[in-house]
Amino acid sequence: MLSTEVCIIGTGPAGAMAALRLAKDNIPFLIVDRDEFPREKICGDALSGKVPHIIRRLSPELLERFEEKCSPMNSFGIRFIAPGDHVFDVPFIEHYDAAIHPVPGYTVRRELLDAFMAEEVKNLAGDHLLTACAVNTVERVDDGFMLDTTAGKIRAKLLIDASGTTASFPVPYDKPGPSAKKTALAVRAYYRGVTDMHDQNFIELYFLEDILPGYFWIFPLPDGLVNVGIGIRKDIVLKKKINLSAVMDEIIRSHPLVAPRFRDAELMGKPAAGKLPLGNPKFRISGDRYMLAGDVAHLVDPLTGEGVGNALYSGFIAAEQAIECFDSHLFGDKFMNAYDKRIKRVLGKEMSISGNFQRMLKYPQMVKWIAKKADGNKHIPGLMSSMFTDLDHRKKLLNPFFIIRVLLNR
Ligand SMILES: Cc1cc2nc3c(=O)[nH]c(=O)nc-3n(C[C@H](O)[C@H](O)[C@H](O)COP(=O)(O)OP(=O)(O)OC[C@H]3O[C@@H](n4cnc5c(N)ncnc54)[C@H](O)[C@@H]3O)c2cc1C
Known part of the structure; x- marks a missing residue:
């Protein structure tokens, strides 16, 4: 012993x-x-x-x-794709300067x-x-x-x-x-040959209407490898009888912002599933x-x-x-x-x-409306960047009056 x-x-x-x-x-x-x-x-x-x-x-x-x-x-930000295919590029740190800022993130x-x-x-x-x-x-x-x-x-x-x-x-x-509400189920797969990756290695999160409050992801890795996956709360997967691998394949095959980039991509190994305890x-x-x-x-x-x-x-x-x-x-x-x-x-x-x-994302129509209003609003990327570094800013974004004020102040 x-x-x-x-x-x-x-x-x-x-x-x-x-x-x-x-x-x-x-x-x-x-x-x-x-x-x-x-x-x-x-x-x-x-x-x-x-x-x-x-x-x-x-x-x-x-x-x-x-x-x-x-x-x-090194990864320098997140590309959010909201319902309605509105794209927001949000750097982890605005005006990043390697001399003064720490590494923002890795893959x-x-x-x-x-x-x-x-x-x-x-x-x-x-x-x-x-x-x-x-x-x-x-x-x-x-x-x-x-x-x-x-x-x-x-x-x-x-x-x-x-x-x-x-x-x-x-x-x-x-x-x-x-608890199924406090667990997410996810599937991930590795690909090679995915095109049009972000030049600053932004990770990509697709908040698509049918899978909210979950998301589909494309994460760049060293040596041209790409980690692709989908994660959704377990209670929603069970209730809607979602087959995660099938939904992921469908997005890769047919989503207009995704499919063209996977035309010549090769799946490496088998997709695998796991649990995320939230x-x-x-x-x-x-x-x-x-x-x-x-x-x-x-x-x-x-x-x-x-x-x-x-x-x-x-x-x-x-x-x-x-x-x-x-x-x-x-x-x-x-x-x-x-x-x-x-x-x-x-x-x-x-x-x-x-x-x-995450609970707010359960309402696709509202998310869609916000995304449409936010698209082209010059304040949004800076505001979202500040979310990564300042928790109080992140909290402010939960306040409907604050959101409406920002969205109307173009
Ligand atoms: C599909 C998917 C995608 C994810 N993507 C991300 C991401 O991009 N970024 C991120 O930050 N997180 C991500 N996560 C979450 C992340 O993987 C976990 O939060 C993280 O691994 C937790 O680390 P841990 O040390 O708690 O557990 P683990 O990494 O799971 O380590 C637990 C260890 O315990 C050992 N163990 C288990 N049972 C026994 C036993 N009986 N005896 C001895 N040893 C045992 C296992 O072998 C393992 O090595 C993802 C999870 C999943 C499922």
């Missing part, structure tokens, strides 16, 4: 970040993953500015190594990012990273948890569960429930001697589907909470609540605004 202070389940972005942060403070840990790295992870492969921000916060050298080893592509294959993070953990923690080690059960014992894994038993004083959405082992604590701030994500981080804590942005940045943030915060626990010898439910509070403070406002936007 292995014994440790902290056991982390999962070496995705949340678990790996937790391990790297713990290593910085020399807290003993074991981190396990059922997979070996590199391994495929179904994802859109788009990383917001939060990713470089939190990696740099852990260590500027780590960010340099990531850029050197993974060669991510990179998850296979590379996750393998890089696992490698960094291995370099720091050596044998404390156990890959090809699947957790079968987690049981509560005196002073912690006992894990039964394919590599034997592990006893830990504190547990960070960062096992994502595909884990199925029984646990003695509550996880956020799988932000659910009402649920407790910690308790007596445990914390949930990343997808298992339902931390995906309900509007954009961004989960990697939030997974990294939560792993970082979980590790800092663990450090506090060992400093103060406090592990109880009440003390652990500080983790929930910090997650809410750092990510809660953004997720709640995104949730409100």
